[in-house]
């Protein structure tokens with residue numbers, strides 16, 4: 408507060424002529440500073456437009472087990488029990504899902520995405536995709552024991 412009151416008193420026209428340029432210098436410094444701050448704020452909001460996807464392609468998930476990957480990525484949409492949900496959108500159930508029988512299908516969906524399901528290929532290694540697909544196919548009431556390998560993932564990458 409003390410600082411502000413000193414500055415504003417300097418902005419008030421002073422009867423002493425030598426004080427005038429000092430006040431102008433403070434005022435222009437303040438204007439320059441305000442421009443700098445507002446342009447920095449604008450630049451920041453331009454760098455993160457709200458329409459950007461939540462997961463940027465620069466992000467890599469670090470979890471390695473299917474269980475941890477599911478908990479970090481998939482359950483937000485498919486729900487912790489894999490039952491899916493419908494409301495603002497439709498998130499299909501992973502539980503007792505016959506579409507998981509052909510292992511290439513879930514691998515393709517996770518890597519490349521499909522309609523409202525975002526692609527995760529850029530954020531996951533081949534081993535991570537295989538781990539999460541194997542987790543889906545052997546949990547939530549699914550019992551498909553033919554495990555997917557990293558090589559199966561590599562071939563579906565664009």
Ligand code: HEC
Nearest residue numbers: 480481484497498499506513516517521522523524525539
């Ligand atoms: C942002 C929400 C979202 C996230 C996160 C998400 N999914 Fe999906 N998923 C969807 C939607 C929506 C669909 C339906 C796509 C369609 O219309 O074909 C879907 C479909 C699928 C399907 C196909 C189901 C079927 O019966 O055809 C599989 C398999 C799947 N997701 C697995 C996963 C896995 C594994 C993860 C985590 C790595 C994951 N999903 C993360 C939204 C999501």
